Amino acid sequence: MTVEVISVGTELLLGNIVNTNAQFLAEKCALLGLSMYNQSVVGDNRERLKEAITTALHRADIIFLTGGLGPTEDDLTKETCGEVMGLPLVEDEHTRERIENYFKNSIFKEIPENNWKQALVPEGALVLDNDNGTAPGLILEKDGKRMILLPGPPNELIPLFQKQVAPYLQKLRPELIVSRMVKICGKGESQVEEELLDLIDKQTNPTIATYAKTGEVHVRVTASAPTEEVADKLIRPVVKEIKKRFGVCVYSTREEETLEMAVVRLLKKYELTLATAESCTGGLVAGRIVNVPGASEVFREGFVTYSNKAKRKHLDVSKSTLKKYGAVSRETAREMAVGGVFATDSDICVAITGLAGPDGGTEEKPVGLVYMACCLGDKVTVEKYQFKGNRSKIREQSVVRALDLVRRTVAENYGK
Amino acid sequence: MTVEVISVGTELLLGNIVNTNAQFLAEKCALLGLSMYNQSVVGDNRERLKEAITTALHRADIIFLTGGLGPTEDDLTKETCGEVMGLPLVEDEHTRERIENYFKNSIFKEIPENNWKQALVPEGALVLDNDNGTAPGLILEKDGKRMILLPGPPNELIPLFQKQVAPYLQKLRPELIVSRMVKICGKGESQVEEELLDLIDKQTNPTIATYAKTGEVHVRVTASAPTEEVADKLIRPVVKEIKKRFGVCVYSTREEETLEMAVVRLLKKYELTLATAESCTGGLVAGRIVNVPGASEVFREGFVTYSNKAKRKHLDVSKSTLKKYGAVSRETAREMAVGGVFATDSDICVAITGLAGPDGGTEEKPVGLVYMACCLGDKVTVEKYQFKGNRSKIREQSVVRALDLVRRTVAENYGK
Numbered sequence: 063m064t065v066e067v068i069s070v071g072t073e074l075l076l077g078n079i080v081n082t083n084a085q086f087l088a089e090k091c092a093l094l095g096l097s098m099y100n101q102s103v104v105g106d107n108r109e110r111l112k113e114a115i116t117t118a119l120h121r122a123d124i125i126f127l128t129g130g131l132g133p134t135e136d137d138l139t140k141e142t143c144g145e146v147m148g149l150p151l152v153e154d155e156h157t158r159e160r161i162e163n164y165f166k167n168s169i170f171k172e173i174p175e176n177n178w179k180q181a182l183v184p185e186g187a188l189v190l191d192n193d194n195g196t197a198p199g200l201i202l203e204k205d206g207k208r209m210i211l212l213p214g215p216p217n218e219l220i221p222l223f224q225k226q227v228a229p230y231l232q233k234l235r236p237e238l239i240v241s242r243m244v245k246i247c248g249k250g251e252s253q254v255e256e257e258l259l260d261l262i263d264k265q266t267n268p269t270i271a272t273y274a275k276t277g278e279v280h281v282r283v284t285a286s287a288p289t290e291e292v293a294d295k296l297i298r299p300v301v302k303e304i305k306k307r308f309g310v311c312v313y314s315t316r317e318e319e320t321l322e323m324a325v326v327r328l329l330k331k332y333e334l335t336l337a338t339a340e341s342c343t344g345g346l347v348a349g350r351i352v353n354v355p356g357a358s359e360v361f362r363e364g365f366v367t368y369s370n371k372a373k374r375k376h377l378d379v380s381k382s383t384l385k386k387y388g389a390v391s392r393e394t395a396r397e398m399a400v401g402g403v404f405a406t407d408s409d410i411c412v413a414i415t416g417l418a419g420p421d422g423g424t425e426e427k428p429v430g431l432v433y434m435a436c437c438l439g440d441k442v443t444v445e446k447y448q449f450k451g452n453r454s455k456i457r458e459q460s461v462v463r464a465l466d467l468v469r470r471t472v473a474e475n476y477g478k
Numbered sequence: 479m480t481v482e483v484i485s486v487g488t489e490l491l492l493g494n495i496v497n498t499n500a501q502f503l504a505e506k507c508a509l510l511g512l513s514m515y516n517q518s519v520v521g522d523n524r525e526r527l528k529e530a531i532t533t534a535l536h537r538a539d540i541i542f543l544t545g546g547l548g549p550t551e552d553d554l555t556k557e558t559c560g561e562v563m564g565l566p567l568v569e570d571e572h573t574r575e576r577i578e579n580y581f582k583n584s585i586f587k588e589i590p591e592n593n594w595k596q597a598l599v600p601e602g603a604l605v606l607d608n609d610n611g612t613a614p615g616l617i618l619e620k621d622g623k624r625m626i627l628l629p630g631p632p633n634e635l636i637p638l639f640q641k642q643v644a645p646y647l648q649k650l651r652p653e654l655i656v657s658r659m660v661k662i663c664g665k666g667e668s669q670v671e672e673e674l675l676d677l678i679d680k681q682t683n684p685t686i687a688t689y690a691k692t693g694e695v696h697v698r699v700t701a702s703a704p705t706e707e708v709a710d711k712l713i714r715p716v717v718k719e720i721k722k723r724f725g726v727c728v729y730s731t732r733e734e735e736t737l738e739m740a741v742v743r744l745l746k747k748y749e750l751t752l753a754t755a756e757s758c759t760g761g762l763v764a765g766r767i768v769n770v771p772g773a774s775e776v777f778r779e780g781f782v783t784y785s786n787k788a789k790r791k792h793l794d795v796s797k798s799t800l801k802k803y804g805a806v807s808r809e810t811a812r813e814m815a816v817g818g819v820f821a822t823d824s825d826i827c828v829a830i831t832g833l834a835g836p837d838g839g840t841e842e843k844p845v846g847l848v849y850m851a852c853c854l855g856d857k858v859t860v861e862k863y864q865f866k867g868n869r870s871k872i873r874e875q876s877v878v879r880a881l882d883l884v885r886r887t888v889a890e891n892y893g894k
Binding site for chain 2: 102362
């Protein structure tokens with residue numbers, strides 16, 4: 063089954079907002095095994111919207127329309143879809159009641175007149191209750207084609223999709239679509255693809271797809287099967303094989319688990335505490351750790367030692383090391399990590415020092431050169447990286463690698 | 479003149495990435511006075527791409543194509559555009575040399591064979607040098623229609639657009655479009671709009687538009703005029719009026735200046751040094767400051783004191799304060815800021831302590847409660863905020879407000 067997204071809203075054409083809804087729907091549709099070949103954006107203009115809908119109807123079985131369901135005169139999505147499908151607008155009693163209730167609990171004393179417009183729906187439409195706004199979602203069906211109309215604000219669209227649209231779409235398929243994610247850090251996308259090429263080529267069910275993220279690669283294994291159990295049987299050996307091939311580089315097989323969550327989970331599991339000692343990353347590694355609710359159990363303090371003096375004062379990096387090797391060096395990274403453990407009495411300290419640029423690079427030490435060290439007990443691992451890109455790219459990659467260095471250090475010394 | 483964006487890439491249709499390029503181009507085109515009525519997304523598929531280009535050529539004068547310029551077989555944008563416009567591919571000597579040079583400075587020993595494909599360009603194309611990758615940008619012109627091909631990675635697309643495409647587009651217009659930005663922190667978008675309503679309603683040239691960013695509002699004043707000088711005369715009084723209305727809340731009128739840049743600029747101007755003492759923001763304030771190249775002049779060190787013990791040890795927050803008022807309190811924030819100045823010998827310290835949730839909130843101290851303090855000499859300003867949203871929203875807003883607190887403190891004590 064093919065699906066297409068039409069995003070409606072002049073604010074998208076003016077660049078006022080980023081179209082995160084299209085990304086959300088695209089990802090969810092891919093997960094449900096629906097094929098998407100086109101997306102489009104049109105403004106709040108009846109003629110152009112009509113043209114976009116007509117074109118999409120020729121190409122796809124299911125069309126998502128987002129936005130343009132509000133109460134103002136600019137909002138034309140419902141009207142135009144109804145017109146193209148030949149369905150007149152009729153009042154939906156249930157939605158009228160919901161609007162009344164919605165405003166009862168609001169700061170408005172009277173219901174703005176134009177809000178009643180939102181109780182009108184194309185005849186025969188399936189109405190999806192919107193718990194976060196007044197515009198309901200709508201599903202129109204005719205001649206084997208389906209239109210799914212959703213409100214533009216993501217905090218309305220996302221729950222509507224998850225609670226009502228996803229189950230609806232799932233039912234359209236003869237088979238269930240089940241997928242599992244394998245998250246990898248420390249390998250590039252092309253490297254991962256190459257190492258999986260035989261599997262990717264061989265597999266038709268489950269399928270294997272790779273997704274590049276900053277410093278990470280996510281591999282999704284998706285099976286189509288009549289039951290959850292059968293799907294699971296198809297997926298499990300493939301996931302096992304991928305995990306085997308990438309070993310310690312696999313940091314998670316949980317859909318929602320980020321790299322920092324995996325780090326915090328491991329630290330908690332082995333009751334370890336972590337400290338950070340950051341130079342070029344300037345606090346971003348600590349910032350990522352603190353993203354995780356409950357991080358306080360394993361993370362108590364960190365240093366941003368941007369100057370040499372701060373490195374000496376807080377981390378006891380020796381003057382002679384800084385002089386002889388420089389702040390961006392294997393030796394300084396090592397002393398920062400060791401000093402961080404001592405200064406904080408933590409079990410582990412990760413230290414990062416590098417040249418994020420744009421200035422300050424030399425032939426010997428070019429911009430992008432980053433050293434990071436991880437100290438655990440009396441063991442210190444030091445790694446050298448040469449990153450590409452601008453200042454923020456270099457720093458982002460450093461953060462990911464530093465988090466992963468902590469994860470690998472724990473995994474190698476304690477277990478995964 | 480009408481313009482349209484075609485984003486090419488299966489990764490967009492699978493929802494792997496958000497289409498920030500379309501937003502960027504839409505905003506920039508609006509700025510240049512170009513009308514955009516449609517955007518579309520297609521995958522790496524020759525037939526569908528051809529169809530999208532053909533449709534766009536009927537509707538628009540200028541078509542942007544982003545993505546699909548890489549070295550792999552999937553990358554078809556250049557080939558397909560050339561085909562539709564009837565322009566055969568020819569080797570561009572200059573680009574060949576640039577690719578050679580690009581790889582000379584890389585970790586690759588040999589240039590991968592498929593990279594030479596990137597030296598092929600449609601005959602007669604204007605080649606735009608890409609300083610951040612191997613795929614050049616291209617401009618094709620034929621029969622009054624123009625196609626502008628840009629590489630997909632934003633760190634390549636954005637500088638290419640700004641340095642080469644914007645001046646090219648500017649020249650196509652009979653009138654100049656000039657705009658200036660007024661960046662405001664500390665007021666909500668609806669508040670800003672309300673305070674500018676009379677100006678927005680009255681103005682036709684220049685026009686005034688507001689853009690909401692996390693914790694900030696940007697106001698763009700845009701004039702159309704035959705010369706830069708005339709445009710400037712139209713814009714200046716409006717910018718002056720906006721600055722007057724928002725006073726110290728205006729942090730910049732420079733297009734490219736971020737809040738952290740404005741903070742670093744001010745600190746440099748008055749030769750002040752800054753330290754950070756962060757709890758719930760966990761290093762993100764320091765991380766933002768370090769975003770600014772050359773921040774080392776004004777920023778030397780920061781603390782992430784996530785535990786009470788760390789607050790006591792590094793910032794000398796008293797045990798009794800923590801016991802009596804708690805870690806999230808006006809008193810603790812104050813002591814953190816004062817302690818940070820003492821511990822680092824900096825001129826200023828900004829401290830943040832709050833409840834980012836999702837757990838740990840009480841009726842008295844709900845999730846989202848954040849205290850921040852700024853110490854400068856013997857003056858300490860403490861502010862209390864109650865933020866809405868999830869953990870990361872609360873932290874992001876805290877970071878913006880903390881940076882702005884530093885900025886306002888310097889501005890009020892030394893000048894803007």
